[in-house]
Amino acid sequence: MRELRGIGVGRGIASGPVLRMPDPLPEPPATPRTADADTENAAVTEALAAVAAELAAKGAAAGGDAQGVLEAQAMMAQDPGLVEDVASRIKNGSTGERAVFDAFAAFQQLLTSMGGYMAERAADLGDVSQRIIARLRGVPAPGVPTSDSPFVLVAHDLAPADTAMLDLDKVLALITRDGGPTSHTAILARSKSITAIVGVSGADELSDGTIVIVDAGAGLVTVEPTSAEIASAETRTAELKAIVNAPITDGALADGTRVPLLANLGSPKDAAAAVELGAEGVGLFRTEFLFLDSTTAPTIEQQQADYTAVLQAFPGKKVVVRCLDAGADKPLSFLNDAEEENPALGLRGLRALRANEQILRDQLTALARAQEDSNAELWVMAPMVSDVEETEYFVAIARELGVKVAGVMAEIPALALMADQVAAASDFVSIGTNDLTQYTMAADRMLGSVAAYQDAWHPAVLRLVKMLGDAGRANNTPVGVCGEAAADPLLAVVLVGLGATSLSMTPAALADVRAELLLHTREEAAALAEAALGSRTAMDARDAARAVVSARSH
Template sequence: MEFRGTGIGQGVAVGPVVRMAERLPEPVDRPSHLDPAREEERARASLSVVAGELQRMGAQAGGAAQDVLEAQAMMAEDPTLVDDIVKRLADGKTAERAVFEAFASFRDMLAAMGGYMGERAADLDDVSQRVVAHLLKVPAPGVPNPGHPFVLVARDLAPADTALLDLGQVLGLVTIDGGPTSHTAILAREKSIVAVVGAADAATLADGDTVIVDAANDLVVQDPTPEQVAEARERIAERAARAAAPVTPGALADGTPVPLLANLGSADGAEEAARLGAEGVGLFRTEFLFLDANTAPSVTEQQAQYTRMLSAFPGRKVVVRVLDAGADKPLSFLNDAPEENPALGLRGIRALRHSEVILREQLTALAAADAATDADLWVMAPMIATVEETRYFTNLCRELGIKVAGVMVETPSAALIADHILKVADFASIGTNDLTQYTMAADRLLGTVANLQDAWHPAVLRLVAQVGEAGRVDGRPVGICGEAAADPLLAVVLVGLGATSLSMSPSALADVRASLARHTREDAERIARAALAAEGAAEAKQAAQEAAAASAPTPTGTPVP
């Protein structure tokens, strides 16, 4: 039997199923035998303990997991939630029940908001479970430890569980709920865990079932045949061999260079990215310096972090995106005013223009870091929609000493007028996540429309092709820095559409490098044309697979007939 979901990465795993333990039952709603002050003392103590545990787990995990777990720790001591708990205690409820009700109320509110906030509802459930477990003096639900390697099947995973998975034991991960942008998916991608998320029918899997988790094909196979297992193990071995092979620059089979760069959220991942073969940085997100702050960091503070990043890539390109606040990342000192639809509101370059001093300070810090290092610094603005915005940003960059100024192409408008934009900007970088969201009118952080959030859709590919052609005519580089670049076959298509570099999570570099090396530029353009001619995302992917099979070499180097 086969189950469909959304594959994370390109890996494959084979092993026995172990189901995640069920959640704690809902605390009984009964009057407390303690006075409210004593119950409040119990509740505050447990909230504090859980917040501390999450902070420690975050420090242990590092990277994106640390950001997620620190955000959860803040949830545990959120003043609004604590006030709600205290009010419920005053009505005579137990600490366990008051915590459960307060978190559930806040969770339902977030779920109703949808988008990024809706995805965070599951994070609140995890914090609630941990606090209730501490109050009841029972273990919090967590990842089982059967004593042998296994495929973990869960309704969904809490960030703390995903961040600390024992990769020596967990062969793969299957979730019944969740989408490609849930924290489970984000952390699985960062940790190179073979995962298929949102496989609703996987709820029928039982402990001990043998499964193949085929992330590359969005598939979970229950009770596979010996032939299927043998094929999966062969693919596992081939992928391991690719990862262990000497790192070479990204290139097509005919020698056409395609630099492979890393997407990074802080300077902490620079060393590992370089080890995995990143030829530079195609997207350095600077939000980590600003999130959870009440005021913008100083020029000196920013300069120190940027210098650290640039120093890790001497002589190589490092593309920095200026602060992309708004939508799912509101900042109190920039744009925290409520909006009906924040994804379409004051975000990206719009928010920075509204508070230009923050943009000026960031560009000043970047220029100073550039002067102090040997990296090749490029700086780009997010959420560009017009030529006028492009000119505003590039002029400000020139004024403040930035040598190479470009734009993110994330809106259909920017793609459609790329020929004009690239006469002003030095380069473009296509953010396929947002470009797909706006093209398909499907919130990229909302699981209910995840089926539309697919960069394979010909509508998205046509916009990419338009930007690629504008870059070719104007002699401007066009990079890809969205998740689409991490898909080995889609990477070939994107190059065929005119992309000159690809940036991705470092864990995807080996697979993409190997995929590019199997095809010439002529092949890539032919495969891209096949995808463009399709009527939908699934059809485009299938057409590309068939076109790629016609040109991929056999192990002896002879084309497949």
């Protein structure tokens, strides 16, 4: 028996035989084409259309978080710039396969160099390229293997299309070599309640048929376990299943301290499922879906209709809406189309909105009108805020336009360092742990090579959270968490111990977090937080918190 460590997604546990993802298709040879250019172009055009249609259909079938990802991939397969590049390469003598490979690889390299959201899109491009080349060859695209019996899937990483369409009757758990807690694989696995561990060093050494236990809660893969360990894992699996099926209650600690559990939503159609899973409101409603596919900013009336739909789905509940979080890393021609060498540190979030104030004013006006059309409690926040001056700017313009509760997102370390001033100037603060971790650790959250740094358990990140929590307490200002960290059950308890007053997450994580909170009092949450804060690394912080829990249970 041996153990491999990684970053667990959720706290599920499963055991079974390993089945590995097949290797990618080999690179097409760089040999001159023998068919005429028109024939090659026609074959590529058909393949592009077929792959786009397949991805769009998979997205519609998957729904939820996966749908947006897969629809974006479908658009890539028909991107005019890429189509033109492929045609040019064919004209210059390449085969269709080689032209697709080279065009997509060049675009991937460009996007990777841009970092942030664009680097995330680059990873998806590789999957689209493989699917098109497979179509041209008349072979199945590399993907999840098929099996008559259930298995634990092991891969370098998974493409969004593969993760979204996993057969949950066959895939017991997922182990990946690459990826961090905010990678596409982790986010989609969490949204589908798949037991998963990402960033597993040594995953490449696992061979087909090897029996493993995947314990996401502990971030541990046990290789060739004993029969007693397998029996114990099965017992714990049954216990976790009972927790998920337990009656839904409001979020609270063991001593009755209320901790509202809210949902992160990407569009109005996600609201019904969140309500069904027990969301007590919305802690993050992302408004980008209204803007990203448009060549012009949506009208006030168009925005108002969608905002009203979300608010009406949560009568009497809190709904926190994030103003447009876009900029050079999510290019919008009507917002900022200037090329930037490092868009993650460029004109994005509130900076971009402030430079285009009419877009901000229209959005706030639409939100204020939607507020009047429902009895939900609307809170509105600005993304990527740096300091108290920006806080005061946003709060003032929001109030001028009729928004009653205005706050800011804490994603930049500078804001946490100025937390006392910000908490005094804002109605609330919401911590976006994904970006806060990225900027604190100087590690692109979409880059697999630095996945080990993209971990909100790191004491440096936790210390910034504590600053925000302390400032919130001192000023009687609510401080919520809406990043992926809130969906990690034990980390959620630590965040409460650091001063978080509410937690928002993908709806699939609500049951696990609700159950974990009920195991700890406020005093015990503070003890977990203290243990984690005093650690040296993210892994040490996890282990320190688990040690406190273990010592208490014995």
